[in-house]
Amino acid sequence: MNTPLLDVQDLKKYFPVRSGLLRRVVGHVHAVDEISLQIMPGETLALVGESGCGKTTAARTMVRLLDADGGRILFRGQDITHLEGDALRRMRRHMQVVFQDPYASLNPRRTVGEIIGAPMVLHGLATASDVNDKMRDLLVQVGLQPDYLSRYPHEFSGGQRQRIGIARALALEPELVMCDEAVSALDVSVQAQIINLLADLQAGRSMSYLFVAHNLSVVRHVAHRVAVMYLGRLVEVAPTAELFEDPRHPYTQALLAAMPKAHPVRPRRSFVRLGGEVPSPVSPPSGCHLHPRCPVAEARCKTLIPALVAVNSCHIVRCVKELPRTA
Amino acid sequence: MKLLEIHDLKTHFFTDAGILPSVDGISFEINQGEILGVVGESGCGKSVTAMSILRIIPEPPGRIVAGRILFDGHDLVSMPIEALRKIRGRDIAMIFQEPMTSLNPVYTVGEQLREVLSLHLGLDDDAARARIVEMFSLVGISEPAMRVDAYPHQMSGGMKQRVMIAMALCCSPRLLIADEPTTALDVTVQAQILNLLVKLRDERGLGVMLITHDLGVVAETCDRVVVMYAGRVVETACVQDLFAHPSHPYTVGLLQSLPDAAKPGSRLQTIPGNVPSPLNFPTGCRFRDRCSRASSACSLEPPLHVVGDGHEVRCHHPYQGGEHEHAIA
Numbered sequence: 001m002n003t004p005l006l007d008v009q010d011l012k013k014y015f016p017v018r019s020g021l022l023r024r025v026v027g028h029v030h031a032v033d034e035i036s037l038q039i040m041p042g043e044t045l046a047l048v049g050e051s052g053c054g055k056t057t058a059a060r061t062m063v064r065l066l067d068a069d070g071g072r073i074l075f076r077g078q079d080i081t082h083l084e085g086d087a088l089r090r091m092r093r094h095m096q097v098v099f100q101d102p103y104a105s106l107n108p109r110r111t112v113g114e115i116i117g118a119p120m121v122l123h124g125l126a127t128a129s130d131v132n133d134k135m136r137d138l139l140v141q142v143g144l145q146p147d148y149l150s151r152y153p154h155e156f157s158g159g160q161r162q163r164i165g166i167a168r169a170l171a172l173e174p175e176l177v178m179c180d181e182a183v184s185a186l187d188v189s190v191q192a193q194i195i196n197l198l199a200d201l202q203a204g205r206s207m208s209y210l211f212v213a214h215n216l217s218v219v220r221h222v223a224h225r226v227a228v229m230y231l232g233r234l235v236e237v238a239p240t241a242e243l244f245e246d247p248r249h250p251y252t253q254a255l256l257a258a259m260p261k262a263h264p265v266r267p268r269r270s271f272v273r274l275g276g277e278v279p280s281p282v283s284p285p286s287g288c289h290l291h292p293r294c295p296v297a298e299a300r301c302k303t304l305i306p307a308l309v310a311v312n313s314c315h316i317v318r319c320v321k322e323l324p325r326t327a
Numbered sequence: 328m329k330l331l332e333i334h335d336l337k338t339h340f341f342t343d344a345g346i347l348p349s350v351d352g353i354s355f356e357i358n359q360g361e362i363l364g365v366v367g368e369s370g371c372g373k374s375v376t377a378m379s380i381l382r383i384i385p386e387p388p389g390r391i392v393a394g395r396i397l398f399d400g401h402d403l404v405s406m407p408i409e410a411l412r413k414i415r416g417r418d419i420a421m422i423f424q425e426p427m428t429s430l431n432p433v434y435t436v437g438e439q440l441r442e443v444l445s446l447h448l449g450l451d452d453d454a455a456r457a458r459i460v461e462m463f464s465l466v467g468i469s470e471p472a473m474r475v476d477a478y479p480h481q482m483s484g485g486m487k488q489r490v491m492i493a494m495a496l497c498c499s500p501r502l503l504i505a506d507e508p509t510t511a512l513d514v515t516v517q518a519q520i521l522n523l524l525v526k527l528r529d530e531r532g533l534g535v536m537l538i539t540h541d542l543g544v545v546a547e548t549c550d551r552v553v554v555m556y557a558g559r560v561v562e563t564a565c566v567q568d569l570f571a572h573p574s575h576p577y578t579v580g581l582l583q584s585l586p587d588a589a590k591p592g593s594r595l596q597t598i599p600g601n602v603p604s605p606l607n608f609p610t611g612c613r614f615r616d617r618c619s620r621a622s623s624a625c626s627l628e629p630p631l632h633v634v635g636d637g638h639e640v641r642c643h644h645p646y647q648g649g650e651h652e653h654a655i656a
Contacts, residue, residue, distance in 0.1 A: 191584070
């Protein structure tokens with residue numbers, strides 16, 4: 001069995017809730033509540049869920065953009081949970097990020113060359129003499145003209161900027177790239193270009209992607225495995241095809257049912273499968289967080305936090321319906 | 328029955344950089360009891376079209392330079408603004424993409440609806456309150472009587488969008504213009520809101536202009552679709568025809584670039600290049616630089632072809648006769 005590239009064990013991230021005149025801490029939001037996940041070399045793992053479910057926080061904690069409040073993060077077997085200073089900086093080379101907003105994530109005062117070249121020189125992957133050649137290579141790989149190096153971000157369209165963001169992430173030859181809603185802000189025709197680019201780059205470099213997204217059509221297309229989160233907890237993890245064909249958790253089922261499909265059907269199916277909205281993560285419901293909205297909830301769902309149960313060797317789900325029956 | 332007819336509308340913006348022909352000669356109509364989808368990518372002019380109908384284009388720099396917009400046979404473009412004010416909010420209502428910024432944070436949602444009701448229907452406070460509670464329960468707000476006195480910040484995004492819909496519907500308009508009403512919402516809440524629009528169409532005969540970039544939303548809710556590109560309408564069809572026999576190369580490209588259309592993990596079809604800037608739209612067909620079927624003829628204005636019942640396309644080389652059937656598996 002291969003060692004995972006990234007192995008996250010019981011990861012926790014809490015944010016304090018402050019209130020009153022003295023801004024006392026009155027509670028904690030359990031944004032990430034004991035999450036365990038593995039990403040294999042060359043694999044794309046998607047993290048999905050609705051706003052406030054903690055998917056972005058989980059992903060950011062996993063690549064050490066946020067400090068964990070509990071659990072362990074192993075990168076190629078090395079514990080990186082508490083790395084600091086130079087050691088952390090050296091580790092960052094291997095884990096890069098492509099952000100959602102191609103407008104806000106590039107410094108408007110820097111040229112493309114400065115944006116891509118600075119990290120290469122800092123990490124000793126290029127010298128002043130060959131950095132230009134390497135940057136030109138990289139721009140060609142992400143589908144941009146090599147002479148764009150001296151231009152500024154405002155001269156580019158959204159899709160082109162996202163290509164620059166990808167070039168910046170790839171400049172350090174990372175093994176893991178976290179894509180935080182990297183194609184969500186793009187128009188459909190451009191989104192397809194970027195999805196293809198990410199696939200080509202992965203095939204050429206055997207990188208892993210941690211793909212944070214809410215668009216399930218995109219996830220179905222790019223991911224090898226999918227992890228579904230609801231209010232800070234993992235509710236289901238499965239290989240992509242299996243998750244879409246045999247979703248076990250009621251929340252996963254509702255998400256898939258609510259996903260608009262791009263072909264008209266008659267008679268029109270009714271949309272609503274899940275009532276209400278995602279409750280505030282400050283005071284999540286007791287027991288299974290989904291129980292107030294769940295169409296199949298039982299009395300015990302109010303108190304019992306179901307454990308993650310293995311449906312098979314690669315499919316886990318957190319629901320009382322899947323718990324083994326006790327005599 | 329035709330509710331709204333747009334004839335050759337042109338809305339241009341006059342900026343220091345030049346004239347932006349954001350909407351440049353578009354025509355379509357919306358019938359009673361029909362959800363018309365208006366789709367296109369950013370900058371295609373779909374929101375400017377919606378704002379032109381209610382004449383809420385910021386002026387300057389924008390101006391409706393030509394065209395007629397007939398509502399009930401009356402031209403909204405040439406109508407005195409006082410007469411238009413009586414129509415806005417009462418006969419034609421609009422909801423926007425951002426429910427978070429469309430409500431005034433210092434008034435309760437009830438006060439904001441009451442203003443509409445007293446202005447257009449002359450209701451007193453008690454009658455207005457009863458009407459608001461009725462509207463809130465119609466749009467699926469739980470505990471409507473209590474929610475009347477809530478401030479916007481006490482509500483979630485989905486709840487605020489329901490308040491906006493309640494406000495839009497409280498004078499029983501005949502036409503609702505919904506500009507990306509669910510883009511900012513989660514999928515499970517989006518499903519609830521779209522379901523509500525379908526229900527209002529079926530039960531009240533509401534006409535809806537649904538502006539969206541999401542072809543999934545179009546497929547699931549719309550009766551007819553208008554596809555816009557670079558300030559022009561390139562294709563109009565009923566929703567089944569549009570997805571089964573797309574005719575304009577841009578529509579075909581859009582449908583093919585959806586991840587839904589492809590086998591998971593396979594390469595997606597793409598449209599090369601980017602949407603052109605309104606400052607330098609190509610002459611003739613504005614899609615020709617990105618089009619695989621383009622020829623020298625495309626530098627001339629494309630003709631309008633009727634390719635089916637109510638199915639029109641503006642193109643020199645449209646896909647025809649099932650040439651593109653089953654493009655979308």
